[in-house]
Amino acid sequence: MVIMCLEGGKMTNLLDLELIKIHELLKEGKIKPIDLVEECAQRIAASDLNAFINLDFEGARAQARALENKKVDNILFGIPIAIKDNIVTKGLATTCASKVLADYVSPFDAKVIEKLKEKNMIIVGKTNMDEFAMGGTGETSYFGPTKNPLNKAMSPGGSSSGSAAAVAGGLVPLALGSDTGGSIREPAAFCGLVGLNPTYGRVSRYGLIAFGSSLDQIGPLSRRVIENAHLFAAINGECQNDTTTASEKPFVVSDIENGKKYRIAVPNFCLTKVINADVVSVFLACLDKIKAAGHQVDFVELPYMKYAIPLYQVIALAEASSNLARFDGIKYGYQASQYDNYDDYVTKTRTIGFGTEVKRRIMVGTYLLSSENVDVYYKKALQVRRELSDEIRLAFQQYDLIVTPATVSTSLILGKDRNPNEIFLQDLLAIPFSMSGHPSLVMPVDKVDNNPIGLQIAGRYYDEKTIYAFALELEKNVRGDESV
Amino acid sequence: MQVKKDKVRYVSKLCKIDIEDNIDKYYEEFTAIMESVNKILDAEVDKDILIVPNQNTNRFYEGIHTDKVNKIFAKVENGYHVFRRWKND
Numbered sequence: 001m002v003i004m005c006l007e008g009g010k011m012t013n014l015l016d017l018e019l020i021k022i023h024e025l026l027k028e029g030k031i032k033p034i035d036l037v038e039e040c041a042q043r044i045a046a047s048d049l050n051a052f053i054n055l056d057f058e059g060a061r062a063q064a065r066a067l068e069n070k071k072v073d074n075i076l077f078g079i080p081i082a083i084k085d086n087i088v089t090k091g092l093a094t095t096c097a098s099k100v101l102a103d104y105v106s107p108f109d110a111k112v113i114e115k116l117k118e119k120n121m122i123i124v125g126k127t128n129m130d131e132f133a134m135g136g137t138g139e140t141s142y143f144g145p146t147k148n149p150l151n152k153a154m155s156p157g158g159s160s161s162g163s164a165a166a167v168a169g170g171l172v173p174l175a176l177g178s179d180t181g182g183s184i185r186e187p188a189a190f191c192g193l194v195g196l197n198p199t200y201g202r203v204s205r206y207g208l209i210a211f212g213s214s215l216d217q218i219g220p221l222s223r224r225v226i227e228n229a230h231l232f233a234a235i236n237g238e239c240q241n242d243t244t245t246a247s248e249k250p251f252v253v254s255d256i257e258n259g260k261k262y263r264i265a266v267p268n269f270c271l272t273k274v275i276n277a278d279v280v281s282v283f284l285a286c287l288d289k290i291k292a293a294g295h296q297v298d299f300v301e302l303p304y305m306k307y308a309i310p311l312y313q314v315i316a317l318a319e320a321s322s323n324l325a326r327f328d329g330i331k332y333g334y335q336a337s338q339y340d341n342y343d344d345y346v347t348k349t350r351t352i353g354f355g356t357e358v359k360r361r362i363m364v365g366t367y368l369l370s371s372e373n374v375d376v377y378y379k380k381a382l383q384v385r386r387e388l389s390d391e392i393r394l395a396f397q398q399y400d401l402i403v404t405p406a407t408v409s410t411s412l413i414l415g416k417d418r419n420p421n422e423i424f425l426q427d428l429l430a431i432p433f434s435m436s437g438h439p440s441l442v443m444p445v446d447k448v449d450n451n452p453i454g455l456q457i458a459g460r461y462y463d464e465k466t467i468y469a470f471a472l473e474l475e476k477n478v479r480g481d482e483s484v
Numbered sequence: 485m486q487v488k489k490d491k492v493r494y495v496s497k498l499c500k501i502d503i504e505d506n507i508d509k510y511y512e513e514f515t516a517i518m519e520s521v522n523k524i525l526d527a528e529v530d531k532d533i534l535i536v537p538n539q540n541t542n543r544f545y546e547g548i549h550t551d552k553v554n555k556i557f558a559k560v561e562n563g564y565h566v567f568r569r570w571k572n573d
Contacts, residue, residue, distance in 0.1 A: 304527070307523065307524055307527050309520055309523075310520055310521045310522070310523045310524035311524060313517060313520060313521045314521055314524060321499070328500070343500070346500045347500045347501065347502050348502070350499070350500050350501050351500075351501050351502040351503075354501065359499075359501050359503070359510075360510065360513055360514065360517070362499050362501065363492065363495050363496055363499050363501065363503075363510070363514065364514060364517050364518070364521075366495050366498055366499050367487070367491070367492075367495045367514075367518075368521070370495070370498075376525070377521065377524065377525075380524055380525065380527070380529070381524055383527075383529035384524055384527045384529060386529075387527070387529055419516055420513045420516050420517055421516055421517065421519075421520045424520070
């Protein structure tokens with residue numbers, strides 16, 4: 001049974017309501033968590049987006065019924081959520097969208113899952129993604145590509161393709177994704193969503209299956225900025241199981257201060273011809289509105305941004321080659337059935353278990369780390385990373401925020417044969433902040449031919465509150481608070 | 485720097501991945517990525533990097549947040565991520 005509500009003079013389904021409205025209905029006892037779960041179940045069953053790899057409605061219904069006797073004590077109470085399938089969940093398979101982990105069930109919950117459960121959120125399933133988060137269209141998944149709900153011929157972006165499609169398609173109100181070099185922000189841009197890549201160290205990576213350990217972060221995807229902030233507030237904080245988490249005071253939504261005027265830097269690099277003309281046009285129009293709202297906008301030089309793609313290719317692939325060495329079929333995952341000896345067993349397991357994109361990245365990463373190349377490429381990349389991080393940090397001494405377009409173009413067509421560098425290119429503007437560890441958020445600001453175009457807003461370390469404050473204002477004043 | 489096909493074949497063996505059935509395609513894509521990677525060689529840098537060997541894990545790279553790193557390695561500057569590298573790589 002789907003419950004309809006009167007919203008703005010018209011009948012609407014529960015999952016189409018703003019999070020705060022759903023919360024009020026739950027708090028007033030007008031609906032129950034099971035109503036939300038049933039609506040999710042109906043929508044997912046009717047969907048052809050291929051957004052989910054595994055569903056757990058049995059568990060979700062049981063949890064929803066168990067919540068009926070509990071007090072609604074926070075805004076996320078009883079809210080269904082989807083989880084990217086590289087975040088481990090106890091008792092529910094975590095595949096990383098790979099054959100090599102197709103039947104893997106984790107014996108423990110990731111830290112972020114523990115935190116969601118503490119808030120009494122309801123996990124309905126694990127979302128499709130690029131295999132091991134390697135890709136930018138969702139097409140490298142062993143379980144097939146995900147479609148963009150706004151245009152099913154197009155990609156929802158990647159690697160958090162299923163999480164973005166599930167939220168944008170109205171299958172769930174919220175989702176978690178992970179971001180190594182734009183994997184939350186690119187799908188957010190392509191699906192017209194809000195996606196945050198937090199400060200490195202804000203959110204525990206305990207239970208996130210590693211791709212590039214110095215870059216990987218878990219973050220929220222939502223339809224609205226404030227909903228994103230609520231989910232981020234729920235998952236951030238120091239973790240004893242992840243030594244890279246910071247001991248900073250955790251972010252809370254009440255930290256967000258409205259009404260301030262900000263000094264905003266715009267890298268000149270955003271106007272280079274690599275960026276699609278439609279994207280630049282929307283971006284410049286957005287800057288005009290930002291200036292008209294009373295903020296200071298200055299163009300600045302960040303010369304190391306142009307090295308973002310090769311920098312990512314060296315560091316992320318080098319780390320991936322190490323992290324994925326563990327998938328050998330010995331302890332867990334896919335195991336080759338016919339083999340002659342140990343070497344043959346491991347080789348067959350990895351050759352059959354990994355997809356083409358993953359194998360290519362592992363090989364390039366290993367090549368870059370070989371003794372003859374490590375100083376030429378890897379050490380050089382670390383030096384460039386430091387130069388880039390320093391110039392971004394320096395910019396933040398003068399400016400509160402840095403804004404750029406979210407991607408170099410609008411969404412990509414599914415099923416097209418591409419040069420391997422084409423996918424990396426989409427993350428050109430996201431990678432610099434992944435490299436420096438600064439937080440950045442993507443939000444929709446306009447559409448061209450019904451394809452959303454996003455704006456990226458980066459802030460100082462641990463200053464997500466300023467990003468959210470600015471994004472909230474932008475959502476209200478520039479976007480008109482219309483959900484895409 | 486141009487990568488030779490035999491090198492790609494050798495690397496695949498190191499990774500325990502058999503690419504013989506599709507070696508030409510892998511070689512072509514590998515070369516395309518390396519063309520992009522080579523652009524980093526043009527970057528001018530004047531800062532040195534501390535690479536810390538990890539005594540506990542073989543071939544494991546890990547970014548560690550600075551406020552923790554500072555307690556361990558006093559020379560590391562604020563805000564900078566250190567990468568551990570096994571010295572025998």
